[in-house]
Amino acid sequence: MSFSLFRASVRSTLATGCLPRAQLRNQLRSSIRKFSTETPAPKSNTTLYVGIGAAVAAAGAAFYAFSDSGSNAVKSGVQAAKVKANFVPTKEDYQKVYNKIAGIFDEAGDYDDGSYAPIILRLAWHSSGTYDKESKTGGSNYATMRFAPESQHGANAGLNVARDLMEDIKKDFPWISYGDLWTLGGVAAIQEMNGPKVPWRPGRIDGVQAQATPDGRLPDGSKGADHLRQIFGRMGFNDQEIVALSGGHAVGRCHANRSGFDGPWTFSPITMTNDFFKLLLEQTWVWKKWNGPKQLEDKGTHTLMMLPTDYVLVQDKVFKKWTKAYADDEALFFKDFSAVCAKLFELGVPTEQWVTSEPWIMKNADEK
Incomplete structure (x- = not known):
């Protein structure tokens, strides 16, 4: 059975309400719970003029018009x-x-x-x-x-x-x-x-x-709350948005041969849920004893990981408020994560x- 068909059945079950979400999530975890190993300033654009005229018809189509100045052309x-x-x-x-x-x-x-x-x-x-x-x-x-x-x-x-x-x-x-x-x-x-x-x-x-x-x-996963606010603030995000975006760690994993960190954040690393926040609050997290960079692991199974930048979401008072809100309400997390x-x-x-x-x-x- 392909993952696409499996996800389709999940969506169908959610829509019909055949199973409580908690029971469904447990089945989902057990079905896919498997791990592989991992878990100079640019030139000024002031000389660049790019105009794209958008003539939007009912189909949402557009005709692109590009102009460029000198060697700094952007049209391919x-x-x-x-x-x-x-x-x-x-x-x-x-x-x-x-x-x-x-x-x-x-x-x-x-x-x-x-x-x-x-x-x-x-x-x-x-x-x-x-x-x-x-x-x-x-x-x-x-x-x-x-x-x-x-x-x-x-x-x-x-x-x-x-x-x-x-x-x-x-x-x-x-x-x-x-x-x-x-x-x-x-x-x-x-x-x-x-x-x-x-x-x-x-x-x-x-x-x-x-x-x-x-x-x-x-972001550098080894840093703390000040780092997160500096990095995300430079992009234009506030504290609530920082926490919501961090929820992307509900999926995927870190790789020791890439970032140095190792392991997945959740038991369902290819399914989007609010479990990242729930696990942060509900699990006991301890520092992993290994030769790699400083990271945390869950005390119970030693199979999950959290970065220092993840853990500050429950250490910082403002961050923790939003972490708890998203742990308590997956619909709220999905709404804010989408935005x-x-x-x-x-x-x-x-x-x-x-x-x-x-x-x-x-x-x-x-x-x-």
């Missing part, structure tokens, strides 16, 4: 050809891309916990989380993780796996920008892992190496580039 050959041919992708075209991305999740085999969805979500997160609200640099607009040295930053270790997977998708849909492709992949990952719907819209364009961001803009992910994925994109004034809700791969 594919995008230029798209404009020349007057190709106007519709929402249905982007839905085909979504479905193609969702189709590769279950092809992971023995990789991690049997799904590529968590690492595709991490790609979307890390390519968007470089935004600096003061300098207006970074974010999802230019997809600069394609270039060194950004691709080699420590926080992006292992993401070559996700970029290679998405490169295969790009070959089938050469008209889509990398920024749109990667963030749409993040949306698909969340939704296909039984998470909430995440509003999304296209309009990102491909940049050049000179626009790559400096190292140090993404903050939509905001994250749009960081760094000028308003005039969007092809539609209102974001779309993409269908899950098994929805008609």
